[in-house]
Amino acid sequence: MRHVWAGLAENPGLPREGVERLLALESPDLSTELAGRTDLTDRQVLALAERDAVAAGSLAASGRLTADRVDPERQPVAALALLRAGLGPVEWAHALCERPELRARLASCPVLPPAVSRRLAAEPDLAVVIELAEATTDPAIAALLAAHPSEYVRQALGFNESAPAAVLADLIGNRPPLDSCEVCERHPVPWVHPPDCPDPDCTLHPGAACDGSHGFARETILQAALGHPAAAAADALTHLAAASPFLRAQLAARTDLPASAYATLAADPQIWVREPLASNPAIGEPLIRQLADDPSEEVRRSVAQHPRVPLDVLDRVCTTVRLGPLPVPRIAAATPAELDALAGSANRELRRLTALRRDLPDPVRDRLADDPDPRVAAAIAPHPGLDERQLRAMRQRHGRTVGAGIAANPDAPTALLAELVHGEHNVATLRALATHPAADGPTLTACLRDPRARRRAAVHPALPLARLRSLLADPDPSTAQGAAANPSLPPADLLRLLPPPRG
Template structure:
């Protein structure tokens, strides 16, 4: 890969005439970057497709090419890109439905708005992967027919389709009313010859190493049930009995459903598998009593997921945050939805965990923001430090009081001054995470960026910063790290003459 040319292809300051020169020498890697340019003209897009065939599909999907620009017989992948966006001609679909490449027919099967005759053709395709792809996204009438398909993988896809009629989904759970399946991946791999597999490619889904088939397709039937139980269109009364099933995977599939009885949720809340309880913990259908029960769960993952429940009581959330549950630097849904009175209450709480939770918000009233900026607890200050609207004096006071614990977050504040950012690069001991924040900060100065270049992780970010002087950028083009090279050559401050020379040098090699 030519990282210099790839970087130039992504450079927003590259003039149109140099884009033309890159198109003339583009390979697939350069074309991928060129296809993403917002200023690429239609003429350039057509020239790029002539140079690099696969770029037609990328450009078509990005909306740079229209049906008038595509010949489906010569550019089938580009035609598929337009059909995937429900743009294109019905005749294209008819042509591609018999394409000799199964992967293209599979992509076609996933396209919306296919003509009925094309759907019929794909529903009887010799490649199971094509029929399964169709079954996963087609209409209720077609799924009802494909539910009786002889291959279990097609039935599995029908079970995952939310458009499948509820009665059909209920039948897939029990098998009642459907003819016995003839094939699954396990038995098919053992019974088909290599020639058969080339002629009738198997689905993409690969069975687990311990998958079994003793003639009744046991593992495949289990997969169908798992998909059906996860499908919200499956009737609730058909899935209830699986709450006590020996398979944890089937019980797990129930945990996210919002239409079950309180008795089923009570059973799942004490399930022996922590994955079941963790998924249940975020279920919006849970009542307060079960939320409080799960708050005392011994598994960290359950408590962490419960903290993301949209209706978790604030006292429970504060208790989770105050304990050893790691919640991460994010605004939790319940905090984002907190009322003005609740925000006030949390900000004035004696518990620093409560103050930290509300400090994660970035829309706090000025009075609350100011109070939290002066909080005695470092974790609270670390959470509020990136909040816009803080003065330089407040940001410096945070660093003075709490030191290395808050430096990176202060550096991430959008209102941090150029002088403050420079001072933070000189902080002792150095804070590498702060250098990465400064390297991407729009107010970073030349001096600050040069310090950032000394850190391996901040170096690529600094190399692409437009405030870096042209001389520094040019030097970085010879860097041993390809990420730095691409960042430097994609820097909009790279001189035009250097861009032109680089293209001329690489094109002549």
């Protein structure tokens, strides 16, 4: 019954008595689901915040848990949630640091008193120090952690968005040098992790190795630091000829390198270096055109995602690769005049990409709605502003190909939605219909034939009550939970489904 009770906890129509009965449950704990409710009393908010850290974070983020009602000594979990959200006094950290079970989460707070940060940095529990390295915004603490003997702490610091340039320079330059690594602490060197490692409890990375220079550990630190936007370009460029393609790929994504470096990377033999380079907004048109002819489909697909790819290059590239269901950045930024030209292109894939925009000028939208190509029509079908006549004409012209698109159109009328389940259709149409606000009871009932559509229809307020009640016993837990969360369930049904009162 947990999934049903979880749905009830999310149901806005659940009477106050029901909230209390769910709150009283010890197993299963429904704190996370209950925390999303908007009708909680102050007492319930505090009870949930102290019971569950995730619920506490949600309540703090929504503003329902406030510092004036929390005592960090009596309610440490709630206090920690406020501190992590930046909504509690930083002085609370002193009291919370006295609780070992909370130190790792405390270390993830971006702002802490220096004395607390220094204490956490000296923790023997590496998980605590790693959390601190990932989150700290204190330059002095970051500099201290850059000299930590663990490669994992240094790597975490390299991913820290607040790491200063000087600290990143030390990480890139291996200052101070690593004295050891996890590999040589476990095995005599030289040692390479065998691909068929016989130890079932081994936690080392498949590529881990050490010859005494700790090169593998150094590479993990560099992968984090080289891609950091605050790392100086001059420091990053010292690894332009790195043996590891993963390090060169980090450089390929940077936007502050000289043109000569990008030219070198464009000639790299590894696809996963050229791929991030191809969409890098810092490269110029000559390299874009060069990479558009790359033998790798992945690289050409990345070219199509470049925000300034020339339209003639995009025209050529999009016929050689499969692109996704979202407009590419260049078309998303196209001017009205460019959109008009794109809608009239002889390239049907270019027209399809244009049709994926949802803010097209009306004349462009209407032109694409009349497009003879079914993939273009399917892409434009969900566009707001299309009237019933246009949607019916598209359906008559293209049949089931445009069914899902019409079902996703916010302006599609109820009668047309109902017709989509009577003719030839696919499951994508049913899944779109199941969430449409204008879908009526018979249409939603037809959607129950598909398991994924049934999950979505279970929460639709227009689903007939008899069908809704039957879904409460559905073998799929997510469907049953959705049905229990449906606001159309009468209060009597909600109370009947609740666990019995305690005592």
